[in-house]
Amino acid sequence: MEMLRAEELCFSYPAGEGEARVPVLDHVNLTIEKGSIVAVLGHNGSGKSTLAKQFNAVYLPSGGKMWVEQFDTANEAVLLEIRRRVGMVFQNPDNQIVANVVEEDVAFAPENLGVSTEEIRRRVDDALAAVGMSDFTRHAPHLLSGGQKQRVAIAGVLAMEPECIVLDEATAMLDPRGRRDVLDTVRRLNRDKGMTVVMITHHMDEAELADRVVVLNHGQVYLDGAPKEIFQQVKQLRSIGLTVPETVKLLYDLHQEGMDVLLSAISVEECADAVCRALQACGVEESVSERENERGTNYQS
Numbered sequence: 001m002e003m004l005r006a007e008e009l010c011f012s013y014p015a016g017e018g019e020a021r022v023p024v025l026d027h028v029n030l031t032i033e034k035g036s037i038v039a040v041l042g043h044n045g046s047g048k049s050t051l052a053k054q055f056n057a058v059y060l061p062s063g064g065k066m067w068v069e070q071f072d073t074a075n076e077a078v079l080l081e082i083r084r085r086v087g088m089v090f091q092n093p094d095n096q097i098v099a100n101v102v103e104e105d106v107a108f109a110p111e112n113l114g115v116s117t118e119e120i121r122r123r124v125d126d127a128l129a130a131v132g133m134s135d136f137t138r139h140a141p142h143l144l145s146g147g148q149k150q151r152v153a154i155a156g157v158l159a160m161e162p163e164c165i166v167l168d169e170a171t172a173m174l175d176p177r178g179r180r181d182v183l184d185t186v187r188r189l190n191r192d193k194g195m196t197v198v199m200i201t202h203h204m205d206e207a208e209l210a211d212r213v214v215v216l217n218h219g220q221v222y223l224d225g226a227p228k229e230i231f232q233q234v235k236q237l238r239s240i241g242l243t244v245p246e247t248v249k250l251l252y253d254l255h256q257e258g259m260d261v262l263l264s265a266i267s268v269e270e271c272a273d274a275v276c277r278a279l280q281a282c283g284v285e286e287s288v289s290e291r292e293n294e295r296g297t298n299y300q301s
């Protein structure tokens with residue numbers, strides 16, 4: 001089942017006087033299935049945030065169509081239906097916190113949707129539990145760490161009980177620990193609640209956890225496929241200013257040097273395994289362990 005579908009989607013920002021409008025989204029065709037995790041990559045200005053804002057009708061198409069389930073985002077009458085289904089989390093957690101107490105912050109959006117008081121209590125508790133922040137209900141958001149604030153921001157979106165959550169570089173301002181917390185949270189929401197996740201990111205290694213990677217370039221879909229497929233296209237990615245995960249880079253460089261390594265290994269474990277296998281295949285490991293033995297003998301003697 002489809003969650004989001006862009007059909008020949010075009011968009012340009014209003015141009016200054018006498019200037020031509022530059023297309024920022026240029027005939028994008030993209031379907032995002034319910035329950036999937038999709039990473040969207042692309043260099044600065046490739047149109048990622050603009051596309052994300054089409055997903056919950058912050059911007060409307062200049063051409064083509066944007067569908068959220070069966071709802072056409074251009075239809076004003078269904079705006080609330082769309083906003084209920086697709087929640088957005090942005091880069092800077094400080095800009096997303098609106099109240100002085102965590103639970104009030106999380107309650108803000110459902111209150112605005114006219115949800116009943118008991119229902120709000122349940123949703124706030126559920127949302128804070130889902131992001132692992134139940135112990136911080138009465139805390140002041142501004143005293144939390146970046147990662148914790150971002151998790152509160154996510155809880156605020158979850159309290160609207162959306163089917164789909166769009167994270168626009170939501171981990172960009174976080175330290176590695178905060179990033180990991182947010183990514184773990186997102187992965188759990190996908191696994192436990194079947195939530196559709198669209199993750200816009202500059203971090204290649206974040207894209208590893210996606211089912212699918214979409215690469216944008218100049219407002220067009222440049223590559224679209226499973227992470228393993230996409231990251232093997234090192235040359236194409238580099239040609240549009242993207243780097244590949246460190247693991248892929250290592251394997252690619254070894255391959256360029258003539259080593260017969262598996263190029264589809266992305267995680268650190270897979271990569272280490274691929275290198276070990278390749279070394280074994282060319283007999284290096286044997287000589288390494290022989291040397292280790294020799295050294296051991298020498299040391300003992």
Ligand SMILES: Nc1ncnc2c1ncn2[C@@H]1O[C@H](COP(=O)(O)OP(=O)(O)OP(=O)(O)O)[C@@H](O)[C@H]1O
Binds near residue numbers: 043045046048049050
């Ligand atoms: N509000 C705006 N008014 C005019 N032009 C804009 C506006 N927002 C973005 N643009 C332009 O649209 C293009 C796409 O911007 P967008 O923010 O969607 O890219 P992005 O891929 O999210 O970039 P980044 O990686 O820097 O976040 C850029 O050329 C940008 O300058």
Ligand SMILES: [Mg+2]
Binds near residue numbers: 048049
């Ligand atoms: Mg952006």
